[in-house]
Amino acid sequence: MASRTGSQIIAIEEHYLDADVAEKTQGRAGGRGETRDRLADLGEWRLREMDEAGIDIQVLSHCPPGAQAFDPDELDRARAVNDRLAQTVKAKPDRFAAFASLPLRNPAAAADELQRCVGELGFKGAMVHGLTDGKFIDDRSFWPVFERAQSLDVPIYVHPGRPHPAVIEAYYKDYVEKFPSILSAGWGFTVETATAGVRLMLSGVFDKCPDVKIILGHMGEGLPFLLWRLDMAFGGMHPDAATVPIREHFCKHFWITTSGNFSNPALLCSVMEMGVDRILFSVDWPYVMNRPGSEWMEGVPLSAEDREKILNGNAKRLLKM
Ligand code: ZN
Secondary structure (H helix, E strand, O other), X not given: OOOOOOOOOEEEEEEEOOHHHHHHOOOOOOOOHHHHHHHHOOOHHHHHHHHHOOOOEEEEEEOOOHHHHOOOOOHHHHHHHHHHXXXXXXXXXXXXXXXXXXXOOOHHHHHHHHHHHHHOOOOOOEEEEOOEOOEOOOOHHHHHHHHHHHHHOOOEEEEOOOOOHHHHHXXXXXHHOOOHHHHOOOOXXXXXHHXXXXXXXXXXXXXXXXXXXXXXXXXXXXXXXXXXXHHHHOOOOOOOOOOOOHHHHHHHHEEEEOOXXXXXXXHHHHHHHHOHHHEEOOOOOOOOOHHHHHHXXXXXXOOHHHHHHHXXXXXXXXXXX
């Protein structure tokens, strides 16, 4: 069903839950109640809610932690997660595409699995979640994944995960019981993922991989709003410190999505800082419902041409759809 904008809509941060990951995480992955039921549904319920919002295609990704839950030697289990996802896409290729879930606790195998998923299964890239064994994604041990992504010319979607236990203890624990969102969409996820983005820019991985492509959700996790200040602070504010061209890195290597952040001021700030060609529509279903996302897009204060880029054109180019 076409949306009221008349545009094709491709949504690219749309989650599901694999039964074996659910078992491995002893029910901790995915949330509870209806959210969990929606995650597990790759059929009628999901398609009905896509249709009601005019969403034509979901690029499916596993919810945190995906294959990062598996032990370094459980590679068959990780591969099976992606094989099952490929079957889902194959059954409805006009409605679904996929990001790979990577066994990041074994980085060399994760790079190989990315290659297999892109080359053999037709996946569009990969999504990684939060910390892996307490390490951020910029850690050198994970650079083989970025090198492989660059050589395959596919993006890595850096998605939130739960904050480190020591951070929860020091920063959040006073409010967790009454306001559990402080660890997730309310605040913790944003801090975690913005930190991953900044660390990637400081790490040197973009010198090693000058064409690697990173996607951040949630309107760039606040980074577009902070770009001027980051660029100033890391650009020579302290005379003895190393400098990093933050604006150059961000506007060359990063794409952002609208997942769970349907704000006109945030969107316009992002357009002003990085241009409309790097902003892609997504919802973050089922943690966020589809209709508020597509209905918001109907009224965004942009030209019809720019709205079309966000709804489908930028995704088609970046993901080669
Ligand atoms: Zn998400």
